[in-house]
Amino acid sequence: MDIDALTGCLASSACLVTQTTSGFIIGMLLFLVAVGLTLIFGVLKVVNFSHGAFYMFGAYFAMTAYQFTGSFALAMLCGAAGTALLGLIFERVFMSRVYGSDVLMQLLVCYAFVLIFDDVVRMIWGPEFKSMGMPAAFQVAPLFIAGGVVPPYYLLLIGVALVAAVVLGLGLARTRIGKVIRAAAHNPGMVSALGINTGLIYGGVFALGGMLAGLAGALAAPVRSLTPGMGFSVLIESFIVTVIGGMGSILGALIGAILIGMIRSFGSLGFPLFTEGLMYLFMVIVLVSRPTGLFGKEVA
Amino acid sequence: MTRTRKPGVSRRTTLAMMGAGAVTFATPWVARAQAKTIKVGMPTILSGRVAQLGTSSRNGVMLEIEKVNAAGGLAGRQIEMVIRDSKGQPQEAARVARELVNTDGCEILIDAEASSGAFAVHEVARDLGVLCLHTNSETSALTADPKQHIPNAFRTARQGVHDSIVGGSYAAAIAKAKGLKRWATCSPDYAYGRDTTGEYVTYLKRFAPDTEIISESWPKLFQPDYTEVVTKILQAKPQALYSCLWGGDLTSYIDQANIYALFSQMEVFAVNMADYTALTVVKNLPKGIHSGNRYIKTYPATPENAAWGDAYKAKYNEYPTNWSWENATAIMLLAEASKKANSADGKKIAEALRGLKIKSPFGADGTVTMRAEDQTLVGYAIGWGTTIPQEPYVPQVQAGDWKTIFELEAEWKKSKGYT
Numbered sequence: 279m280d281i282d283a284l285t286g287c288l289a290s291s292a293c294l295v296t297q298t299t300s301g302f303i304i305g306m307l308l309f310l311v312a313v314g315l316t317l318i319f320g321v322l323k324v325v326n327f328s329h330g331a332f333y334m335f336g337a338y339f340a341m342t343a344y345q346f347t348g349s350f351a352l353a354m355l356c357g358a359a360g361t362a363l364l365g366l367i368f369e370r371v372f373m374s375r376v377y378g379s380d381v382l383m384q385l386l387v388c389y390a391f392v393l394i395f396d397d398v399v400r401m402i403w404g405p406e407f408k409s410m411g412m413p414a415a416f417q418v419a420p421l422f423i424a425g426g427v428v429p430p431y432y433l434l435l436i437g438v439a440l441v442a443a444v445v446l447g448l449g450l451a452r453t454r455i456g457k458v459i460r461a462a463a464h465n466p467g468m469v470s471a472l473g474i475n476t477g478l479i480y481g482g483v484f485a486l487g488g489m490l491a492g493l494a495g496a497l498a499a500p501v502r503s504l505t506p507g508m509g510f511s512v513l514i515e516s517f518i519v520t521v522i523g524g525m526g527s528i529l530g531a532l533i534g535a536i537l538i539g540m541i542r543s544f545g546s547l548g549f550p551l552f553t554e555g556l557m558y559l560f561m562v563i564v565l566v567s568r569p570t571g572l573f574g575k576e577v578a
Numbered sequence: 579m580t581r582t583r584k585p586g587v588s589r590r591t592t593l594a595m596m597g598a599g600a601v602t603f604a605t606p607w608v609a610r611a612q613a614k615t616i617k618v619g620m621p622t623i624l625s626g627r628v629a630q631l632g633t634s635s636r637n638g639v640m641l642e643i644e645k646v647n648a649a650g651g652l653a654g655r656q657i658e659m660v661i662r663d664s665k666g667q668p669q670e671a672a673r674v675a676r677e678l679v680n681t682d683g684c685e686i687l688i689d690a691e692a693s694s695g696a697f698a699v700h701e702v703a704r705d706l707g708v709l710c711l712h713t714n715s716e717t718s719a720l721t722a723d724p725k726q727h728i729p730n731a732f733r734t735a736r737q738g739v740h741d742s743i744v745g746g747s748y749a750a751a752i753a754k755a756k757g758l759k760r761w762a763t764c765s766p767d768y769a770y771g772r773d774t775t776g777e778y779v780t781y782l783k784r785f786a787p788d789t790e791i792i793s794e795s796w797p798k799l800f801q802p803d804y805t806e807v808v809t810k811i812l813q814a815k816p817q818a819l820y821s822c823l824w825g826g827d828l829t830s831y832i833d834q835a836n837i838y839a840l841f842s843q844m845e846v847f848a849v850n851m852a853d854y855t856a857l858t859v860v861k862n863l864p865k866g867i868h869s870g871n872r873y874i875k876t877y878p879a880t881p882e883n884a885a886w887g888d889a890y891k892a893k894y895n896e897y898p899t900n901w902s903w904e905n906a907t908a909i910m911l912l913a914e915a916s917k918k919a920n921s922a923d924g925k926k927i928a929e930a931l932r933g934l935k936i937k938s939p940f941g942a943d944g945t946v947t948m949r950a951e952d953q954t955l956v957g958y959a960i961g962w963g964t965t966i967p968q969e970p971y972v973p974q975v976q977a978g979d980w981k982t983i984f985e986l987e988a989e990w991k992k993s994k995g996y997t
Contacts, residue, residue: 293813300809406630407826409833411861420839427812429837501833502802503826507626511802546806551796
């Protein structure tokens with residue numbers, strides 16, 4: 279425990295800027311993965327344990343596209359679009375068959391696909407770790423804001439995640455398709471009786487969830503090593519985020535992700551040997567005081 | 579009464595036929611027994627973030643086994659490798675090791691695990707009494723701590739304290755020359771990371787007493803995100819940073835630290851950088867990182883080492899890693915020990931291994947020795963230099979002096995109560 283380092287940081291604008299940005303970076307990547315997880319749970323009532331694999335595929339798709347085209351924008355697009363397509367296929371061919379099944383069955387199917395997807399990645403890209411590398415446009419000196427260090431790439435990452443959060447939130451709240459999705463989450467039978475193809479909605483939501491995780495993977499690719507199985511640790515943290523925020527709540531995922539990011543960032547200063555534990559401790563405190571999570575009732 | 583011979587086969591003929599049959603059938607059996615392959619089991623990490631290192635361990639072993647088998651195997655018995663994936667998990671490594679011996683019939687274990695798994699395999703070797711060569715774990719305690727010692731386990735990997743003595747004295751010289759007094763450390767939170775960093779700091783301070791550690795970071799092994807670690811180090815504003823992160827963890831860390839321009843703000847000493855695994859994977863390799871040699875074919879600068887690196891590349895289409903040479907050394911030592919003992923029996927090989935000195939492309943003087951007292955490898959080439967972003971990556975390596983290593987290691991063992 280190093281309380282002096284923590285209080286010293288809280289008293290320094292430079293440190294506050296650096297650590298707050300760091301918290302946002304960690305949190306926003308987690309949010310993109312967690313929001314897909316929570317969206318799929320909210321609408322399809324499936325705990326998609328294979329969700330981390332979409333994050334992994336997003337990273338690999340982006341790296342491959344970047345290797346072939348040299349375009350960062352295309353890499354991001356391929357990461358997001360590729361995983362959306364994969365999500366759609368996965369949902370239509372496999373997941374749609376276990377809707378309404380026992381939760382254990384759904385978890386087993388998802389876990390089987392975690393292993394299958396890892397092996398697929400191993401077969402295509404090999405078992406060794408890969409690095410996409412930072413695009414030249416972002417190989418620039420970091421910005422210094424109030425003495426704090428902020429890399430331009432991370433500003434982009436935070437910006438993209440925030441835009442995704444706003445678009446998703448407004449899309450679900452204000453648009454017709456958003457209303458249909460929310461209606462399908464509450465009463466799929468009624469939506470179906472109105473002549474709306476619920477299968478299409480389910481497939482679309484799964485694809486959207488996969489796309490968001492894939493986008494997170496693509497955005498992480500320039501700064502993280504890529505390896506089969508890389509989605510698993512992200513998945514665990516995303517579950518923590520969704521549990522803290524409340525399963526099914528998009529706002530909850532956003533707030534939960536930012537809180538976890540801040541806990542990690544500031545916790546590494548004050549509690550360097552207990553940063554992980556701090557995260558779990560926070561989850562326990564939230565669940566004890568509010569078993570449905572912070573925004574558990576606000577189902578999308 | 580006249581005895582008449584009954585028609586048919588006499589007792590003598592029957593015995594003769596039985597004898598001939600026994601010889602006829604027994605000869606191939608004896609021949610089969612002599613030609614029986616010897617199975618060598620190898621738990622290693624073939625999946626996950628360090629799978630490349632596990633694969634390179636396997637490659638290092640297979641490259642040498644081809645030569646050993648072509649020369650007749652271990653005392654006439656061809657080596658058959660049985661390789662299993664431990665996924666880098668200690669409990670899985672132990673389970674696999676036990677299964678390799680008990681179910682697959684392996685008579686020797688090549689423990690190609692990281693330190694996290696090596697201690698688990700060590701306990702299996704202790705329990706089963708099978709000859710075991712630890713090839714990757716560099717945690718000093720594995721062979722230095724007498725409590726860990728078993729007569730059937732050897733280590734052919736480099737050792738953390740050796741690296742730290744050479745690295746600490748190298749860093750201290752630079753620290754004195756450049757006035758680097760405020761240091762930070764960032765190493766993985768497990769046996770190897772903790773031990774090696776502690777030893778490095780001990781020798782840094784011994785040779786440059788006015789240095790101090792102002793910040794320590796212990797990210798967990800295989801952590802995906804180092805952002806909070808990078809920013810923590812930046813907050814501390816050290817003049818120099820030491821890290822023993824390795825493999826995918828190191829490349830992730832470099833990618834993430836790069837965009838904070840961390841490498842231009844302090845002198846960085848990363849012991850595991852000068853390995854092709856990291857050197858060729860990092861896209862924007864920073865110039866001027868100080869590193870210990872892991873495997874580079876230009877150090878030791880001998881034709882034997884270059885030829886070995888090239889032979890490996892020709893076969894596997896990539897350069898070897900630190901784990902490759904450490905595993906290749908295990909096979910080279912096994913072959914020589916078996917020759918010396920004229921046996922493939924584990925106990926006899928173990929006896930022959932103690933104190934065995936062999937010619938080696940990786941030796942500081944062209945040889946390496948399996949030191950008898952603690953059954954660990956000594957005499958391998960060890961040095962430090964700075965990186966450049968293209969081949970030969972570390973153009974000049976300052977060689978460590980084994981006389982100094984031995985002296986300081988003996989002191990270190992004494993201070994730890996290891997003697």
